[in-house]
Amino acid sequence: MxxxxxxxxxxxxxxxxxxxxxxxxxxxxxxxxxxxxxxxxxxxxxxxxxxxxxxxxxTKEALYRHVTAEVLTDWLSAASSFDEKDDSAEAIAAYIGAKMDLARADPLGSRIWANEILRGAPVIGDFLETTLANWLSSREAIVRRWIDQGKLVAMEPRYFFYMIWASTQHYADFEGQMMALNGGKPLSDEQFEVAKIQVIETLLRGVMP
Amino acid sequence: MxxxxxxxxxxxxxxxxxxxxxxxxxxxxxxxxxxxxxxxxxxxxxxxxxxxxxxxxxTKEALYRHVTAEVLTDWLSAASSFDEKDDSAEAIAAYIGAKMDLARADPLGSRIWANEILRGAPVIGDFLETTLANWLSSREAIVRRWIDQGKLVAMEPRYFFYMIWASTQHYADFEGQMMALNGGKPLSDEQFEVAKIQVIETLLRGVMP
DNA sequence: GATAAGTTTGACCAATCGGTCAATTCATTG
DNA sequence: CAATGAATTGACCGATTGGTCAAACTTATC
Known part of the structure; x- marks a missing residue:
């Protein structure tokens, strides 16, 4: 055969x-x-x-569903980097870094997601309520454990994840705005590396005791 | 008369x-x-x-231009809160708070802005390149002074402002996603207050020496 | 209360929308 | 090479698009 x-x-x-x-x-x-x-x-x-x-x-919708399905897959792929480290700081840094890399490598995917949310998530709504909600609550539990162990300051883990998502995806969704504020040019690789490190360090410092 | x-x-x-x-x-x-x-x-x-x-x-475009003009006005209004305090921490906290309040009070305005950027800012592009770029570079100078005085950690001020914009506007632009992650209900006033304080504290801790 | 000015609206228009279809071209297989 | 099925495409369809217009209606002014 x-x-x-x-x-x-x-x-x-x-x-x-x-x-x-x-x-x-x-x-x-x-x-x-x-x-x-x-x-x-x-x-x-x-x-x-x-x-x-x-x-x-x-149909246009069938094509759209294909496109969104891939976006969700990529999101979950980056999300897994949170679990690859045991240390709180390392896990958070790895996750933020992965999200920054994804925003840089595939800004269109992030923008498709953003458009979906702006429209009330008619297609990925179910994913948000099930897969994403489950992912979030299980990782909230991990973060809460770190807080109890004194590794992180007291806080609501959920809002910290929102900050991570916002700060990283901003580099994809608002790339056009950053260009306008960067003399019309997109961020160079060097600029992006600086930004990436700064996002990681600022957020880490923001939750370390 | x-x-x-x-x-x-x-x-x-x-x-x-x-x-x-x-x-x-x-x-x-x-x-x-x-x-x-x-x-x-x-x-x-x-x-x-x-x-x-x-x-x-x-025309639809004339109506759209009216709408966007108001959005830009509101943005500048919130931006002015950065200048009302002399102390670095107070100025930053006041600005983040004002941006959070704006996102809560007028999520539609933030979403209109986001849609504009996603589409390449065909209408507000000029505003970004002139008014916003000027606002940003003059405030970068202020932040740099604070860094030189040892009041803030060494960093690129621009990327810090991006984090502020991202983290605050996220509460408007991704309200639908937050709802899906909050049992289908929008953030209550109490939840939002917690989030607001946490965003301020996390970002402040993130840039304080 | 007549006239003028401002406002409302159904009917309509050309252009564009998502999608169909039949005719044609192309590659594969016996 | 004949036949078959996959791929391509111009022409077309009804629905929706942004926008127009004239006629009707409402309010203000003399």
């Missing part, structure tokens, strides 16, 4: 098309949200006729 | 209509952004026919 390891031209064309549509959709949804996005603009950015787009993705 | 202090019925009807259209527009723009918003939906929320809306505001 031989498995076709080498993709047929047909299959790789399909793969390539789906990828280019997917990428175009990400950028349009990130910029305009679900309602403001148009399939015509997505097709234009993908470099194909609109009818071809609808051959691969039946 | 007598000035009409009491408004004529006509004038107050006009005032009321403009206000209700304005408020409806704020909520629709905050939820869907400029492109996703429709004049039909704004008219519906204002409780008037669409044609009547266009009698008061010629």
């Amino acid at each position: 031989s498995v076709a390891v080498v993709k047929t031209p047909r299959a790789s064309v399909r793969e390539g098309r789906e990828k280019s549509i997917f990428d175009a959709a990400r950028s349009v949804f990130a910029e305009f949200g679900f309602k403001g996005a148009t399939t015509a603009e997505i097709a234009r950015r993908a470099g194909i006729p609109k009818a071809n787009l609808h051959y691969y993705f039946a | 007598s000035v009409a202090v009491v408004k004529t019925p006509r004038a107050s009807v006009r005032e009321g209509r403009e206000k209700s259209i304005f408020d409806a527009a704020r909520s629709v723009f905050a939820e869907f952004g400029f492109k996703g918003a429709t004049t039909a939906e704004i008219a519906r929320r204002a409780g008037i026919p669409k044609a009547n809306l266009h009698y008061y505001f010629a």
Whole structure:
């Protein structure tokens, strides 16, 4: 029984098309949200006729759901970095760093998320109420333990996570504003590294006794 | 020369209509952004026919510009609280508190701003590059002085302001997410007060030597 | 109470929306 | 190479878009 390891031209064309549509959709949804996005603009950015787009993705909503699903996966992936260290400071620093890296590597994903929330989370609402809520409450328990052990100052863990999410995702969602405040240029790699370290240190100092 | 202090019925009807259209527009723009918003939906929320809306505001863009102008005014108003104290900690605490209060009092304004940035700031871009950039660089100078005086830790002031903006505006822009993580209910006044104090204390501790 | 000015609204318009479809082109397989 | 199925696309559809307009209505002024 031989498995076709080498993709047929047909299959790789399909793969390539789906990828280019997917990428175009990400950028349009990130910029305009679900309602403001148009399939015509997505097709234009993908470099194909609109009818071809609808051959691969039946509806705008189906395409949007594909896009959001990936965003949630990436979020959870970064979230796992919180659990990889035992020490409180190390775990927090690793998590903030991972969230900063994700914001830098995939700002569109963060913006798609932000647009969803602004619209009342019609698609990812269920994820927020279940997966995210569970993730948060279990990590709150960990942070509370650290507080009890005197490793962190007394505080409400939930609002600390909000600060982490806000401060890190800001570098993706408000990239345009930062550009305007940076002489029209995006943050350089060097600038971003400084920002990343500062976010980590400021937040860590903010919760260390 | 007598000035009409009491408004004529006509004038107050006009005032009321403009206000209700304005408020409806704020909520629709905050939820869907400029492109996703429709004049039909704004008219519906204002409780008037669409044609009547266009009698008061010629175009969707004109209405949007009115709305954004007010948002920028409110932002600057909150910004002034930074200058009302001489002591570094007091000035920072007052500013964060004012930004938290603004996010709580007018979440729609913050969301309209966020939508603008996500779309590349086509309307407020000029404000960002001039007024906001000037405000930021002059306050950076103040913070740098405090650092030189040993009142604050060494850091890049700009990224500290980004953290303040992110952490405070998060309470407006991501209110929907917080609700989902709070059993479907918005933050109570008591919860918000706790969050507000925690944001202030965490950020202050984060930059104090 | 007549006239003018300001306000309201249903009907309508061209453009764009998400989506369909049949005809055509293309790659694969027997 | 013939036949089959996947992929492509221009033309098209009904619905919705931002916006117009003339007619009707309401208030203010003389």
